[in-house]
Amino acid sequence: MFLHALGHFHPPNLLTNAFLEELGLETSDAWILERVGIRSRHTVLPLDYLRQTRNRDVRAAQEAALFSNAQTGAHAARVALERAGLKPSDIGLVVAGGCSPDECIPAESNRVAQELGIDAPAVDLQSACSSFCTQLHFLTGMRPERLPEYVLVVNMDNSTRVVDYTDRSSAVLWGDGSSAAVLSARVPGRWRITETRLAGDPSGADKVRVPRIGHFTQHGAEVQKFAIRRAGETFLELRADYLARHPDRGAGDVTFIGHQANLRMLEAVQRRCEVPESRHFFNVHVRGNTGAAGAPGVLSEHWDDPGLGDALVLSVVGSGLTWAGALLERT
Template identity: 35%
Template sequence: MPYAAITGWGQALPERVLTNVDLEKMIDTSDEWIFSRTGIRERRVVGRDETTTSLATAAARQALARAGRTPDEIDLIVVGTATPDDFLVSQSCLVQGELGGNAGAFDVGAACAGFVTALSAGTQFVTSGVYRRALVIGVDTLTRYVDYTDRSTCVLFGDGAGAVVIEATEEPRGLLSTVLGADGAGHKHLFVPGWGALVPESAELFPEYRPYLQMNGKEVFRFAVGVMGDAAVDAVKRAGLCFDDVDMLIPHQANLRIIDAAARQLELPREKVWVNIDRYGNTSAASVPIAICEAAEAGRLKEGDNVVLVAFGAGLAWAAGVVRWGTAGVAERADQYDETATR
């Protein structure tokens, strides 16, 4: 079972739209500043009744329906997220609890690179023959940890979820190459002080302390421009392809200028780059799967297309890979799969 084709995809976004014009009324900023520096016009923000679990489950249900699968047919759920609804129970268990079934379930912590990293993890289980089908989700509700008085961060982030189903096939489909990297020494350029098990000094000094995301924008920008293009180029080479073989680049949507830099390195024209940052901002781990979903729904991904995925984020971490789009060979293999071989 050497490959793991993407057979279904889905997305979910919060109802509430927060535009740059709305933000102009909340903080000292302007639509012109935000759009010219980032490419963002508006983003979606979770309301009281929307959660990481509700968004992830909605995206997963869509992906399962498109794949024509029930939760019982899924062997494994892998969720990339930095904002689980619970820090003891994995987000993947929370989603499985909603969907039903008894699939194995674990989370991947790689922040905005979470989905591409989770797709890589899920793919290893399928291509090694351990499991036949996996549900891979990227979801985040980072706006819960955004300080809406800090104009340098609050204009950037939005919430959402995206999901894919991957299934074993002998045809070269799904993730053909993976590039993972990290620079942990830079972790303080983008983090949430006082969010984890480490007790911050401020907890004693200020009992009402609420953790908020903090970022050194210039350092993260420099890091991102440095790694996005390199990781994408590396992924193309590792897949045994050249730039001319690339049909679409689906990058993490953090900043249009960062996306443009990566596209330049791959020598890709804008029409081969999926961009939706104007409508959603940076949805963290959800940004790549939401973009996959949009591109697929728009009919822009065809059987056999080579699609480069690349993402970066807190850690600082990055992940890239080439997906060959399509479902060739999936049904035939499913019939021949030997359930007793690995379970």
């Protein structure tokens, strides 16, 4: 399976640490930076709406949002298609997933396809924040002849709509963003997906939740420990796979892009796995936790950066509890 291009989109409204302090949260820039390392995040919500309501009613948030999930996903998809030199009509399958869909039905993928004018099957495959690598895991496991020439994978997470902005622990984390990837099992592209991992522990299903009508909640300390452990294990397994096939390479030659939950979590994984600073790419400090769009969004932002090297591992975790990863090698 080849990755031809990635795209990303973040809505223009910014939630700075100063803005969160203005809302009356008992917090400060220094407190937030010390604990999660995030300076700013984006939102689809009007800032005046948040000032007036603190987003106490998630149903009102969906009405107030300046963009739908499909609109933000389509923005990211257009970037990916342009980079790949393709048109919407070249796409034969759309796959989508994330943390907070607009509707139960139709599938979010159908809405994105509708927005782009794509006439093709569209299905959702999601495992919350680990959705992108989960999607890669299933797509790379399919027989190439059963797939169309090009597949579009879209992850749109506008989860500020389900955040309670009187809850300091949640409000400092989440930002909105979307990513899109163009894949092909037949046509070679810039990156080849050579290995994937997918694992889960459903006994932890209650640890991170967004109810059908309600706010995001999580068991923060437990989830943080889980994320550090599983993200690190996944990265080390995939790095070992790469080094076994390339004995002339060293551990420092593999780039780490993790789930953008918070910077302190990522730094802990980086230390445990002894990843050099130059091989750790992230954007959580200015984007916040953008859910399933986080790790692919980082790669999209650095799409033309030679500093990525010749091999990289995406290692992500999510509600469920799930964890997944993918090893990408330059062609």
